[in-house]
């Protein structure tokens with residue numbers, strides 16, 4: 001592990017071999033329960049009948065270790081990205097980027113060029129800053145959006161509880177796809193399930209400052 005301000009040794013994740021696939025309806029139930037147990041919002045999974053979920057498995061242990069959700073049917077003018085998660089021991093190895101790139105690629109294939117996302121601002125400050133500075137997202141205000149989109153927060157169990165400062169973003173799908181391709185190579189989401197093998201040479205070399 002890293003010590004103080006020393007750069008990280010390149011650490012290895014629990015596995016190098018993964019499988020990306022669409023979650024089944026049973027897995028959606030499991031993911032909803034896991035989100036609930038983490039105190040995360042489950043609103044999209046509860047109210048959007050066509051929400052799609054990409055799941056990521058450790059191919060060696062066959063464990064579900066991450067997922068992300070998207071929906072483009074509920075409000076086709078506002079395709080939404082939500083509920084990105086990776087189990088803690090799998091973080092920092094580009095697997096989050098893998099899920100984000102795959103989900104952007106799904107929307108891109110369908111002809112979307114931008115998507116939208118909502119986040120809790122206070123607890124996600126580092127991630128928001130990174131994404132804004134990388135040109136992946138642009139912050140919007142409620143004045144830029146219809147109430148049908150930002151008002152979805154009213155259906156959320158976290159609204160005004162663990163989520164006291166809502167932030168809204170436009171996601172640049174092309175920028176996300178470019179970043180993913182640079183780091184990970186192409187991901188063809190037309191062919192799922194897909195086996196993914198991580199290249200340790202591409203892992204980050206230094207600790208991420210929270």
Ligand SMILES: CC(C)(COP(=O)(O)OP(=O)(O)OC[C@H]1O[C@@H](n2cnc3c(N)ncnc32)[C@H](O)[C@@H]1OP(=O)(O)O)[C@@H](O)C(=O)NCCC(=O)NCCS
Pocket residue numbers: 083084085086087090091092093094095096097098119124126127128130204208210
């Ligand atoms: C968010 C999450 C999926 C990121 O997964 P990850 O595998 O650690 O991220 P990656 O290794 O793919 O990182 C991709 C890029 O995002 C940056 N990043 C990821 N999480 C970050 C954070 N919390 N703060 C700042 N930057 C972050 C990384 O630095 C990296 O950029 P770099 O390589 O140019 O430095 C994971 O941390 C997670 O599940 N967190 C808990 C749930 C959560 O916060 N979900 C998002 C809520 S909207």
